[in-house]
Amino acid sequence: MPSVPSSSGGTAQHRPAGPRTDYAGAIYGALLAASVIAGTGAFGPFPRLELVLFLLVTGIVFWAAHVYARLAGERAHGQLLSWSEVRHVARHEWPMVQAAVPPAVAVAISPLLRLGLAETAWFALGVALIEQVAWSTVAAMRAGASRRLVVVSGLVNLALGLIIVVAKTTIHH
Numbered sequence: 001m002p003s004v005p006s007s008s009g010g011t012a013q014h015r016p017a018g019p020r021t022d023y024a025g026a027i028y029g030a031l032l033a034a035s036v037i038a039g040t041g042a043f044g045p046f047p048r049l050e051l052v053l054f055l056l057v058t059g060i061v062f063w064a065a066h067v068y069a070r071l072a073g074e075r076a077h078g079q080l081l082s083w084s085e086v087r088h089v090a091r092h093e094w095p096m097v098q099a100a101v102p103p104a105v106a107v108a109i110s111p112l113l114r115l116g117l118a119e120t121a122w123f124a125l126g127v128a129l130i131e132q133v134a135w136s137t138v139a140a141m142r143a144g145a146s147r148r149l150v151v152v153s154g155l156v157n158l159a160l161g162l163i164i165v166v167a168k169t170t171i172h173h
Contacts (some may be wrong), residue, residue: 023139025066025092027157030132032062034161037103037125038168048111048120050106055124059100066093089147099135103128123167129161 028080036058040046046054067090071081106127110120133154140153
């Protein structure tokens with residue numbers, strides 16, 4: 001097993017690369033979903049089905065843009081692309097789309113909870129923010145961060161989400 005320098009000055013053993021979650025994509029996707037929910041309210045209430053579709057389509061479009069950008073960047077560095085590499089990049093970026101699903105589900109089940117359109121938007125926004133903080137916290141823990149850094153990571157993502165909440169409340173008033 002090859003070793004690489006670690007941040008402590010020693011060496012760390014590389015583990016075999018297996019499937020791993022793209023936490024950055026999941027965090028970004030949750031923040032994107034929160035932005036979509038907050039932004040749609042600026043244009044008036046969206047019917048639930050439209051908001052569900054808008055969340056999913058936006059996640060897919062941004063996923064495709066990230067896949068394209070990454071592949072274009074690799075091509076710019078002289079790497080030849082194969083279908084295998086395209087599939088690998090597409091799978092790696094997929095958590096961005098997956099992050100749109102929980103807020104979309106929140107919107108879809110909101111009638112069962114007897115929520116109006118405004119309450120539905122807040123519910124879905126809350127789900128997106130919880131998801132964003134959870135992904136960032138899990139990512140920090142899986143990276144072996146100290147407890148302090150795990151908490152800081154969660155708080156930074158909470159702050160980013162709260163900026164969206166503040167924007168939503170100020171745009172609507």
